[in-house]
Amino acid sequence: MFFRNIIPCILHIYLSAIKMNDLTPVKIIIADDHEVIIDGLIALLATEKDLQVVGRANNGNQLLEIIKNKPVDLIILDIDMPEMNGVEAAKKLKEKYPDVKILVLTMFNTPDFIANLFLEFFKI
Numbered sequence: 001m002f003f004r005n006i007i008p009c010i011l012h013i014y015l016s017a018i019k020m021n022d023l024t025p026v027k028i029i030i031a032d033d034h035e036v037i038i039d040g041l042i043a044l045l046a047t048e049k050d051l052q053v054v055g056r057a058n059n060g061n062q063l064l065e066i067i068k069n070k071p072v073d074l075i076i077l078d079i080d081m082p083e084m085n086g087v088e089a090a091k092k093l094k095e096k097y098p099d100v101k102i103l104v105l106t107m108f109n110t111p112d113f114i115a116n117l118f119l120e121f122f123k124i
Contacts, residue, residue: 025052027071031063031089032078032105041076060084064092072100079106 028045030038030053038056045051054070057063059081067075075093079086090102 025050026073027052027054028074028076029053029055029057029063029066029070029072030076031057031060031081031086032076033058033081034078037078037105058082060086060089060092063089064096067093067097067100074101074103076103076105079104 028051030041032038042053042056045053054072055066057066061084063075063077064084077086077090086104086106090104093100093102
């Protein structure tokens, strides 16, 4: 139950600064190599009228192809994917689409991994 309620709440808080006065739905692409995760997130997000999933990808290469034709506000991105992982995809996204926000999903929870991820994304 916690998972079902927390994801939309996090997205609303996170995205409130992006589209404060805009009434159009927040457009989202989900990139994860596990279909069950994508399906679950789509089901959760479908309950929110101001959040719209417009694409899904199973790896970074697919994600980069999809975003060429579908402008989005947010990408929910898994880190551990085949072909092109989430870190490499995020680097390319930041170069080509600097205004797109990225919400990272990962099962990695070691302090070193998280610190390195922040260093990579935010160049701290």
